[in-house]
Amino acid sequence: MIVDLPDTTTSKVSKSLVKIREENGVVALGRVLTLVIATTPGIEEEAIEAANDASREHPMRVIVVATDPDEPDDTAPRLDAEIRVGGDAGASEVIVLRAHGPVARDEESLVMALLLPDAPVVTWWPGSAPDVPGTSALGRIAQRRITDASAQPDPQGALKALATSYTPGDADFAWTRLTLWRAQLAAVLDQPPYEPITRVSVTGAVDSPSTTLLAAWLRLQLDTPTEYELTSVEEGSHGIHGVRLERASGDVELIRDVPGIATLRQPGQPQHDVALPRRNLRDCLADELRRLDPDELYGEVIGSGLALLGASEAEGVHT
Structure with a gap:
């Protein structure tokens, strides 16, 4: 009615x-x-x-x-x-x-x-x-x-502005859309061999602030050199493209070549297809409403994590 x-x-x-x-x-x-x-x-x-x-x-x-x-x-x-x-x-x-x-x-x-x-x-x-x-x-x-930084005319600029103006209680859908990616990468690192990651590479479209936040999260959590590449937007190439984790026994790659489906490659294991769809507004909103206290990890990533990426960028790590 x-x-x-x-x-x-x-x-x-x-x-x-x-x-x-x-x-x-x-x-x-x-x-x-x-x-x-x-x-x-x-x-x-x-x-x-x-x-x-x-x-x-x-x-x-x-x-x-x-x-x-x-x-x-x-x-x-x-x-x-x-x-x-x-x-x-x-x-x-x-x-x-x-x-x-x-x-x-x-x-x-x-x-x-x-x-x-x-x-x-x-x-x-x-x-x-x-x-x-x-x-x-x-x-x-x-x-x-x-x-929602991705809804702004300049998503990457909007993300930097959010980092400057961050107040506990702030949230952004660019971070919420990373939930499935973070869960999958954490699950991979919880499996043997438990070797340190020596380098991280993240790629995605330039209109994807989630790509930058994912790189910042990995840089903060793994404390290892991290590079991220933002490519021009082409049809079907929006969002995060993939992550590569380098370690002594071989690289771990999680690459999304097909919308909604990513391929997981690990040394000595068969290739797997993983469902990684872009989360819609309903899913992002419902996820954010599950907690009404400040998201401390988001605050650390958008502050300290982006700052560490900025330092790496100054050293020429960002491509």
Whole structure:
């Protein structure tokens, strides 16, 4: 069910929510958090769909704040809202706020009256994110702040900016997409022979900040020379291409030549095909919502790990 509230106020939206619950039996009990999605008009539906899917694992209230940063300064103030419940909202209740004019520039006031009481708040920017998420209007009210460097015009530049502005509680989907890669590489290194890694090579597309983060993680964890190569984007070559771990008994290679499938080669063992699909928005969002405390490892990688890669780059290791 979708209830439209044109030219309204947050107070009227809140009262409408109460009325809907009373008339239709929709309850807020069991909602574990409030997810605030900060986006722009026209692209909010993909984020809402991902949130609806993730809500089946994490029942929540979803508040979508859609504002246009390019809107003229003299635009008349106006707030249009939608309330979605039932089949249109998964296991959540979705409030869509489309704000214009001065109203749009006070995002914190827009959502404060609609937050679930005594529940954690997570803010997600599926597209453009503020320069410093932790000090932004919607970032200040959140325990976790989720960005997506790969959605920015310059993904590698966005990753460096996130490292500079990092605040405990920050997260980025470029890191979340590495979960399967990190698990597979860790499993390989847990098997004999237990020889030290002498050199690491990581390759991927230039529009893949995950490639850079994977190299930073390996550099930090293995404390060994690490080189990473970012290639031009060609059809079918997005994301991480592969990893090579060099050691005395021979190289370990995990290469993704086919989308979703990687080939694992190890000395003295048969070749294996490993499922390594690119994780979609729903999977990344659900993964990040499983923890509401700061991701300390991500903080170390985006800070210390990237700094170590930067030192290697200065020495000519990065190609």
